[in-house]
Amino acid sequence: MALTEQGFHTALIHIDPWQNPLPVHLVKENAAQNVYEHIVRWDDLFGQLILPLKKIRHIYLETKGIRTDADIYYPLTYDLRNIDILLVEGIFLLKQEFLSCYDFRIWIECSFKTGLQRAISRNAENLDPGALLHGYETFYFPAQHYHFEKDDPQGTADLVIDNN
Numbered sequence: 001m002a003l004t005e006q007g008f009h010t011a012l013i014h015i016d017p018w019q020n021p022l023p024v025h026l027v028k029e030n031a032a033q034n035v036y037e038h039i040v041r042w043d044d045l046f047g048q049l050i051l052p053l054k055k056i057r058h059i060y061l062e063t064k065g066i067r068t069d070a071d072i073y074y075p076l077t078y079d080l081r082n083i084d085i086l087l088v089e090g091i092f093l094l095k096q097e098f099l100s101c102y103d104f105r106i107w108i109e110c111s112f113k114t115g116l117q118r119a120i121s122r123n124a125e126n127l128d129p130g131a132l133l134h135g136y137e138t139f140y141f142p143a144q145h146y147h148f149e150k151d152d153p154q155g156t157a158d159l160v161i162d163n164n
Contacts, residue, residue, distance in 0.1 A: 008084040011053065015090030017065025017076055018045040026135070032142035036092060036150075039143070049078060050088060050101060057083045069125045092143075094153035107157035112141055114164045 003010045018040050019025070025039040044063070053059045058081040065076035094105055110118075116136055120129050127135070147153060154160055 003085055009082045010085045010087060011080045011083045012087045012089065013049065013053075013078075015040055015045060015088065015093070016068050019066050019068060021066065021071040023071075026139055028138070031139050032146040035139045035143035036146050039091065046098070046101065050086070053078075053080060053083060054086055054101070057081075092147055094151055094156055095147070096151050096156075099156060104159070105157045106159045106161060107154045108161050108163045109154065110163045112136075112144070 020038050020041055025035050027034045027038075048063060049059065049061055059078055060080075061078040063076050063078075064073040066073050088102075094107065099105065116133065119136060120132055123129075123132065125132060125135070
């Protein structure tokens with residue numbers, strides 16, 4: 001990583017292991033809002049990891065992660081020290097309620113069409129393409145639209161990168 005090569009101690013946090021089980025966030029009633037609010041254990045992610053790490057620049061945390069293809073938890077340990085730069089990657093991180101947690105915000109622009117093509121190619125959920133398409137059309141794309149309307153994530157970003 002270029003930042004590490006420049007001498008910065010960098011931590012990259014992916015939020016996927018902090019997801020809630022599928023039955024919690026994939027509910028058809030109010031699907032968009034429910035995915036938006038419940039896809040991730042937001043309070044745990046920020047309370048246990050992001051905010052303490054930002055404040056004191058180190059953390060040792062034993063917690064549980066969840067596989068994104070199944071509701072199977074696994075041990076997840078963070079042992080991070082002398083962190084200069086904390087990079088957090090994932091969906092819905094530019095919610096209004098989180099903006100004050102960041103020093104710099106980057107929006108990665110990717111069309112729904114491109115995102116779906118990549119999701120089908122990657123197929124992290126191990127689903128057949130029809131089921132994957134249904135999940136994106138029923139839950140994830142509506143939740144993204146909800147996020148756009150509620151938070152204007154691209155408008156609140158300090159930098160926008162086109163990743164189409």
